[in-house]
Amino acid sequence: MKLTVQDLNSHYGPAHILFDIGFEVGEGEVVALLGRNGAGKSTTFRSIVGLVAQRTGRITFEGKDVSARPTHEIVREGLGYVPEERRIFTDLTVEENLEVGRQPKRPNAPYWTREKLFTLFPNLGEMKGRPGGRMSGGEQQMLTIARTLMGNPSLVLLDEPSEGLSPKIVEQMVDAILTMKKEGVSIVVSEQNLHFARLISDRAYIIERGRICFGGTMAELDARPDIRDAHLSL
Amino acid sequence: MAFYVVQFLTGLASAASLFLVASGLSIIFGVTRIVNFAHGAFYMIGAYIAFTLTERFSGAFGFWGGVVVAALAVALIGVLVEMVLLRRIYHAPELFQLLGTFGLTLMVEDLVVLIWGPDDLVGRRAPGFKGAVDFFGQNIPSYDLFLIALGPVVLGVLWLLFQRTRWGVLVRAATQDRDMVAALGVNQKWLFTSVFAVGVFLAALGGALQIPRDAVHHAMDLRIIVEVFVVVVIGGLGSIVGAFVAAVLVSELNAFGILIFPKISIILVFLVMAVVLIVRPWGLFGKPEAAARKTPGLTVNPWRPLTSNERLAALAALVIAATLPLFAGNYALTVGSEIAIFVIFAVSLHFLMSVGGLASFGHAAYFGLGAYGVAFLAKMAGLPMIVCLLLGPLLGCMGAAVFGFFAVQLSGVYFAMLTLAFAQIVWSIAFQWVSVTGGDNGILGVWPASWAASPSHFYWLALGVAALVTVTLRIMVFSPFGYALRATRDSLLRSEAVGINAKRIQWTAFVIAGTTAGIGGALFAYLKGSVFPDNLGISLSVDALVMVLLGGVETVSGGVIGAIVYKALNIWLVSQTDLSKLVLGGFIVLIVVVFPKGIVGMLEMLAQRRRKSSPPGSSLLAKPIESAE
Known part of the structure; x- marks a missing residue:
């Protein structure tokens, strides 16, 4: 398994947010984490990369237990994270944003260069010197993904990549994610949008109120409209 | 006329040191969000160590080498302080960091007296810059001219450092979003330490370069820190160009204020600062900050009025206090x-x-x-x-x-x-x-x-x-x-x-x-x-x-x-x-590190612990509480 999450519990202060979350991602797989607003998708991702201080449980990445490691070490193992709010460095240019994400080449992961990323996201190549703050939402979303890919991750946590984007940009996003998959990057993508998730994912988990309440292939999910309707707003 | 030009140049020369110290403070604040009260103390130690070194080693090499070595040595002290003290309190509310660095300042004030004595120390003149240049009958110390040239040079070097190196890009990124930088695989700890070292180096260099101009004494830290605060606020926190322009502005206000408004010379600078803050609250070259993510509190215990028992206890304490006479x-x-x-x-x-x-x-x-x-x-x-x-x-x-x-x-x-x-x-x-x-x-x-x-x-x-x-x-x-x-x-x-x-x-x-x-x-x-x-x-x-x-x-x-x-x-x-300042400062630092919630906060927590076994995750020491989504 590429990534295994077991018994993950997270707290914000006195509030218990995640309850015994567990899921797995196989080598080269695209797995969707589906759920409504506030279900705990982002917190799950933030907990995996160590951005939530109060968490317990076991997170195994490529056979190594990374649960107790600081964020930057987890990321340097090749576990990339693309946050929901994009969090572009608005004062930095596109190229400088990419530079922040740059990490050495990794033997078991595709190697990304600026040029390669500019082919994947042609828009970015046309605005190398533009400050992140003066880009559209879609361009910023591309930049966050490209920035994380500069770290040559073997697995990427993509937090709601389609949120707030126009249908045309969403299409580009689907293409980009499929390209990443083809290159051999494993992906966990959190989504509210089932249609989007279906276009890219092999399997799906549904999270509701901090608990995983379904896990299976997309076909299995389609066979259970009751679950789909109960936990996902369509 | 010549007199005014000379006065102007004197102002520019004073601006050099001020700029060095202010840029250091600004850089540190930008990344770590710590308003480093101890910055003046580092400036002062820089001056003292440079004094000792330049006295010990003669010649041009001894002087300039001494100045640089002093700044490096203080930067090393800064690294130590960052690793031992500041790393523990980055997640504390911002004022705690101020308190910790203030405690440090108190300690340093007593320590320098202990090491170098309470008297003013007059340093050597800089080799090669001992004379004065004649300007229409007015003398300008050539060392002043050196300082005037130094300011822009340092500005240029810093600009290159921040715009043209990977370190600079990382620092600028961290200035905006520290967690995101960590989430991209950058070790924040060392980034912070290096930033602190650079900032402290600049402060110490500013202090060391002052020794040919001013006597070294044990109160120079407070004097500079207030001026530096003014400079970074006028210039805009985090902006190096702003620090430069504001340092010049403040120094010139000081230089000419004395001539033109001798009565209100001191307040002139502060008046300008107040006006700048009202008109452009983020400073001349700063950027208006998007509502900064607030450092969340350490505790999430809601406040409550005293229970009747606690009221009785407070009353009893008052009565006991009243029996003191x-x-x-x-x-x-x-x-x-x-x-x-x-x-x-x-x-x-x-x-x-x-x-x-x-x-x-x-x-x-x-x-x-x-x-x-x-x-x-x-x-x-x-x-x-x-x-x-x-x-x-x-x-x-x-x-x-x-x-x-x-x-x-x-x-x-x-x-x-x-x-x-x-x-x-x-x-x-x-x-x-x-x-x-x-x-x-x-x-x-x-x-x-x-x-x-x-x-x-x-x-x-x-x-x-x-x-x-x-x-x-x-x-x-x-x-x-x-x-x-x-x-x-x-x-x-x-x-x-x-x-x-x-x-x-x-x-x-x-x-x-x-x-x-x-x-x-x-x-x-x-x-x-x-x-x-x-x-x-x-x-x-x-x-x-x-x-x-x-x-x-x-x-x-x-x-x-x-x-x-x-x-x-x-x-x-x-x-x-x-050595009351040393003890008091040490005490403050200890409190900040060990009891970040203060005395009452600690007592409340102990009381709560006794009432029930502690809930998961609430340990004695501070853990940041992120805002839930």
Whole structure:
């Protein structure tokens, strides 16, 4: 398994947010984490990369237990994270944003260069010197993904990549994610949008109120409209 | 004409050091969000070590090598400080970091005296720059010309460092979003350490380069830190170009202010700063910050009024305190009165800081205004004590009303800086308007009326007023006004969205706090029998901050306890040891690291632990609590 999450519990202060979350991602797989607003998708991702201080449980990445490691070490193992709010460095240019994400080449992961990323996201190549703050939402979303890919991750946590984007940009996003998959990057993508998730994912988990309440292939999910309707707003 | 040119050049030369120190402070703040109060201390150590090295090793190599080695050595000390102290408190509320670095400053002040002695040390002239250049009959030291050239050079080097290196890109990224930088695989710890080292290096270099111009002495840290605060605020925190322009501006204001407005030379700089902050709150070259993600508090325990048992305990404590005159001597009673007065002072700041979330760096201004108000009324109008006590604090009230109106337009660090500037203006007026305030000599002979003259009577008076003030403010905390104020503290936008006029609420809180401080000041004037500019000086403002933070900024009773402990400790230490600053500073640092919630916060936590076994995740030491989505 590429990534295994077991018994993950997270707290914000006195509030218990995640309850015994567990899921797995196989080598080269695209797995969707589906759920409504506030279900705990982002917190799950933030907990995996160590951005939530109060968490317990076991997170195994490529056979190594990374649960107790600081964020930057987890990321340097090749576990990339693309946050929901994009969090572009608005004062930095596109190229400088990419530079922040740059990490050495990794033997078991595709190697990304600026040029390669500019082919994947042609828009970015046309605005190398533009400050992140003066880009559209879609361009910023591309930049966050490209920035994380500069770290040559073997697995990427993509937090709601389609949120707030126009249908045309969403299409580009689907293409980009499929390209990443083809290159051999494993992906966990959190989504509210089932249609989007279906276009890219092999399997799906549904999270509701901090608990995983379904896990299976997309076909299995389609066979259970009751679950789909109960936990996902369509 | 030539004279003015020379004056201008002198100003430029002074700007060089100021720029070095200010840029260092700015860089450190940008990334770590720490307002490094100890920056002046690093500047001072830089000067002292450079003095020693340049005395020891002769020749040009000895001098310039000494200057650079001194800066490097201090940078190393900075690294040590960062790793041992600051790393533990990055997640604490920002004022805690200020308190920790302030404690460090206190320690350094005593340490340099211990090592280098209390006397001013006059350093060597710089080899190669010993002479002066003749300019139409006026002499310009050639070392000044060197400094004038150095400023832009350092600016250029820093610019290249930040724009053209990976380190610079990472630092700029971290300035904006530290967590995201970590989430991209960058080790924040070392980034922070390196940034701190660079910042401290610049400060120490600034100090080391001053030795041919100025004597090295053990108070140079406070003098520079205030100026540097002004520079970074005018220039914009985090902007190096801003620091440069503002350093030049401030130095020139100093150079020409003396000539043109000798009466108000000191306040000129602060006046400019206040104007800049009001017109461009983020400084000339700074960027308006998107509502910064607030450092969340350490505790999430909601405040509650005292239970009836706790009320009885507080009452009992008050009664016991009131029995002090039965067994204590006059000295103890005077100390007791002073502590009671500082309780008033501390709870007033606590109200503004903890309840209102507005950390004032110049709260002593209103304390001092209250004291001066009493002195004016008693000495000039000859009013009786009781009238003076009632009317004197109104001066503090008026000061708070005027300054508060402007100050609450800002928030966070900028609010702190503006209040500092206002306090400096008031201090300067008291200091320079000799005909009214007596200047440095103060106003003497403000003695209490006969009914309050004996130490025990005065003690009871002070204790009674302190109790009354504390209870009143506590009631206010749990009143609708208090709720509204806390709402503006926790979320300005949301509070406005539910119909709270946030600025007015904050302004009101500012006036309440200022008036209360004025009451403390009024009593203080009678306790001491005199009023001095120091009564509204920076060190008193800092004392108040320390008291509140020591007691626990996130607790309701923090101000009271903090004032008692700090003041008692302070008075006791001064009587016990010559190294009171060292001990006190060490104590503050210890408190910050070990008990980040302050004394009351710690007690509350212990009490809570006893009540129930601790819930998962709430450990003794601070853990950041991120805002839930």
